[in-house]
Amino acid sequence: MNPIQIFSILEHSPWHREAEYEVPADLPQCPEGGCICVWSWIPNGCGEANMYNNAFRCQVTGARDDAPKLAKPVTAQWCEGKPDNCVKGAKRITIFHQQDDINTIHVDDVVQADGHWASPGYNEKMGFYPGAQNDIFEARDESEAPTSTEAPASTAIVVPTYPTANPRNASRHRRHQRRLMSFHKGI
Secondary structure: OOOOEEOEEOOOHHHOOOOOOOOOOOOOOOOOOOEEEEEEEOOOOOOOOOOEEEEEEEEEEOOOOOOOOEOOOEOOOOOOOOHHHOOOOOEEOOEOOOOHHHOEOOOOOOEOOOOOEOOOOOOHHHOOOOEEOOOOEOOOOHHHOOOOOOOOOOOEEEOOOOOOOOHHHHHHHHHHHOOOOEEEEOO
């Protein structure tokens, strides 16, 4: 099983009824059966110190045959005010208040610059920047460079829509379809 990889960040997405995330143009095709996408949020300066996750099947469309491979993600670390200490490249889903062996971020005794207790959210304090995370791929050798000079087709994540008998639930389901943040190939 591949670790969950963050591929897009959108600041304050829980504050909006609908949100659209930018997807890296080089995202590879999902294996047969689709991918698992996860919308994940950790509040910072509001609400309880909880983690929120919503997993669902999704599909990448418009992927190139020569799309680069995803790099192995690593655990991010707290780096507020010290950008050189931020983890660069592919990062795992963030977890805190859990066991050490599941990529837990320890910030229990850390106070943010604004005076609040630290919360390891998907923000610049953890080395995440808004938009498509285009640094999640393995470095390519020049010999592996694409031979085509055409620009890649637009890449997108497609979430299947499931019928529901309750229109209230249907509206809520559509809202969550657009909150894509992490990517997991296969299960």
